[in-house]
Amino acid sequence: MRSTITIPAAKTDLPEARPARPAIRIRELRKTFGELVAIDGVSVEIAHGEFFMIVGPSGCGKTTLLRILAGLESISSGSIEIATPSSQRPVNSMIFQGDSIFPWMTVWNNAAYGLKMRRAPAALIKDVVGHYLARTGLTRFADYYPHQLSGGMRQRVSIARAFANDPEILLMDEPFSALDAQNKLLLQEELLRIWEEHKKTVVFITHSVDEAVFLGDRIMVMTAQPGKVKTFVQVPLGRPRELMQLQKAPEYGDLISRIWSSLREEVQRARRQEEEMTS
Amino acid sequence: MSVQTISSTPANAARISARSRDRLLNLISPLALLVVWEACARLGFIDTRFFPAPSSVISTLIDMLRTGELVTHTAVSLERLAYGTVFGAVPALLLGITMGLNRSIRALFDPLIAATYPVPKSAILPLALLIFGLGEGSKIFMVAIGVFFPMVINTTTGVLEINKIYLDVGRNYKANRWNTFWTIALPGALPVIMTGLRLGIGIGLVLIAVAEMVGAKSGLGYLIWSAWSTFAVEQMYVGLFVIALIGFLVTLGLNELERIIIPWKTD
Numbered sequence: 146m147r148s149t150i151t152i153p154a155a156k157t158d159l160p161e162a163r164p165a166r167p168a169i170r171i172r173e174l175r176k177t178f179g180e181l182v183a184i185d186g187v188s189v190e191i192a193h194g195e196f197f198m199i200v201g202p203s204g205c206g207k208t209t210l211l212r213i214l215a216g217l218e219s220i221s222s223g224s225i226e227i228a229t230p231s232s233q234r235p236v237n238s239m240i241f242q243g244d245s246i247f248p249w250m251t252v253w254n255n256a257a258y259g260l261k262m263r264r265a266p267a268a269l270i271k272d273v274v275g276h277y278l279a280r281t282g283l284t285r286f287a288d289y290y291p292h293q294l295s296g297g298m299r300q301r302v303s304i305a306r307a308f309a310n311d312p313e314i315l316l317m318d319e320p321f322s323a324l325d326a327q328n329k330l331l332l333q334e335e336l337l338r339i340w341e342e343h344k345k346t347v348v349f350i351t352h353s354v355d356e357a358v359f360l361g362d363r364i365m366v367m368t369a370q371p372g373k374v375k376t377f378v379q380v381p382l383g384r385p386r387e388l389m390q391l392q393k394a395p396e397y398g399d400l401i402s403r404i405w406s407s408l409r410e411e412v413q414r415a416r417r418q419e420e421e422m423t424s
Numbered sequence: 425m426s427v428q429t430i431s432s433t434p435a436n437a438a439r440i441s442a443r444s445r446d447r448l449l450n451l452i453s454p455l456a457l458l459v460v461w462e463a464c465a466r467l468g469f470i471d472t473r474f475f476p477a478p479s480s481v482i483s484t485l486i487d488m489l490r491t492g493e494l495v496t497h498t499a500v501s502l503e504r505l506a507y508g509t510v511f512g513a514v515p516a517l518l519l520g521i522t523m524g525l526n527r528s529i530r531a532l533f534d535p536l537i538a539a540t541y542p543v544p545k546s547a548i549l550p551l552a553l554l555i556f557g558l559g560e561g562s563k564i565f566m567v568a569i570g571v572f573f574p575m576v577i578n579t580t581t582g583v584l585e586i587n588k589i590y591l592d593v594g595r596n597y598k599a600n601r602w603n604t605f606w607t608i609a610l611p612g613a614l615p616v617i618m619t620g621l622r623l624g625i626g627i628g629l630v631l632i633a634v635a636e637m638v639g640a641k642s643g644l645g646y647l648i649w650s651a652w653s654t655f656a657v658e659q660m661y662v663g664l665f666v667i668a669l670i671g672f673l674v675t676l677g678l679n680e681l682e683r684i685i686i687p688w689k690t691d
Contacts, residue, residue: 215596216595216596217592217595217596235597235598237596238596238597239592239593239596241589241592241593243589244589245589245590245592245593247590247593247607247608247611247612248688249611249612249614249686249688250607250611250688258593258597258607259597259598262597262598262599262600262603263598290687290688291688292688292690306597310597
């Protein structure tokens with residue numbers, strides 16, 4: 146059985162057994178900060194198990210959109226419905242941009258945080274955390290503190306923490322933007338491998354077109370502020386994916402140039418807005 | 425033509441020797457002061473009624489240890505210091521973290537703390553004697569007051585300085601109030617809290633000496649005060665020395681405590 150949570154209104158009584166119901170349904174979402182319109186009329190449906198990418202210029206409200214989905218930000222108007230598991234599982238877990246693992250906890254305790262917060266049985270925590278630390282190559286570092294790890298390893302802990310929490314949807318806010326190119330590639334591939342296990346719904350924000358095409362099933366391109374949907378791009382590439390193989394495929398290059406040409410106008414518009422503001 | 429050789433001194437060895445050299449220098453300055461002092465006293469350059477020779481202070485110290493007098497006074501002061509620290513630090517910790525996490529509580533208590541903090545703590549002593557009498561209560565209260573303010577201010581600051589992303593993580597991973605307190609606010613603020621505790625105990629030590637001078641029949645403050653009234657200058661120096669020693673040992677102890685309870689701290 147599935148129920149629905151609507152933000153901000155209370156539970157809505159939708160009839161059961163609607164198989165095609167999306168994991169996330171956003172309708173005419175609007176978010177303002179005072180005078181500033183951050184998100185203006187975004188509507189989208191994200192299917193169960195979809196790896197959904199959002200790209201857009203800086204300041205287009207993509208992080209705000211993710212924070213709204215994460216329940217860290219309210220909405221001004223419109224609605225969001227998220228299909229929620231009837232069990233004890235959480236609705237979403239977020240992988241934050243930059244360092245977000247607790248410096249005062251060991252790798253193990255960081256990865257176990259979500260499960261501990263919802264009082265999962267110790268045996269389950271041991272199994273699940275052990276599994277995801279192994280999947281992220283951190284088993285040997287379980288007792289380490291974050292300051293003893295590299296940036297790439299810290300972000301792996303963050304990934305393990307989110308997956309171990311076993312949420313309905315995973316929210317990722319440019320998780321690899323602070324990493325160097327090689328580490329970024331490694332972590333993208335690792336992320337795909339771990340994701341392939343259960344194919345959870347993912348909403349992933351990035352400013353990198355390459356990353357969007359490499360990881361995503363579908364890409365939403367956003368306009369410069371105020372953030373609207375510019376276009377949706379389906380990624381017709383099979384899985385499992387490997388970057389070396391992809392780069393040889395002609396449709397890969399086509400996709401990238403298509404998305405980039407659509408995005409370029411917005412990046413330029415964002416820059417003009419910035420210049421006007423500073424002058 | 426000359427050849428320049430860059431010899432490789434292992435960086436580690438160099439650092440260790442620098443550290444041990446620092447230790448040596450740390451020892452030399454107080455020892456040199458004592459030697460000069462002793463010499464001046466013996467040669468009659470200074471008035472030994474005010475500045476008795478270190479050797480005579482040490483022999484007084486040994487005498488007082490033998491009679492048990494010094495141990496009793498020290499134990500009494502330490503006990504008051506310990507109770508006062510607990511009674512000051514625990515409420516300060518709880519209030520400070522709550523103030524750091526909750527805007528309204530902060531708005532409520534901030535003006536009270538800002539108004540009472542600048543009052544010289546020693547000026548409250550008569551009030552403490554009035555309320556708690558001449559017994560242990562007034563001394564413990566004075567230490568607690570001294571510990572409370574730096575602790576509450578540092579704890580609030582420490583919580584406010586925690587990177588907001590950690591609180592977002594807590595919310596996203598559904599940490600309740602209790603867990604936010606114990607798993608984020610307290611450990612996140614702990615390094616700053618320890619600085620507050622260090623400052624607080626320092627002030628507590630000052631206040632216990634003052635409080636014992638006026639309203640007590642025991643303790644190191646009383647020892648120093650009664651030495652003045654009987655003109656037993658050596659005893660006075662013994663009292664001062666023991667207070668300094670306590671301060672020094674408390675600092676060492678807190679460093680060690682910090683190493684144990686903050687294993688993630690990087691130097």
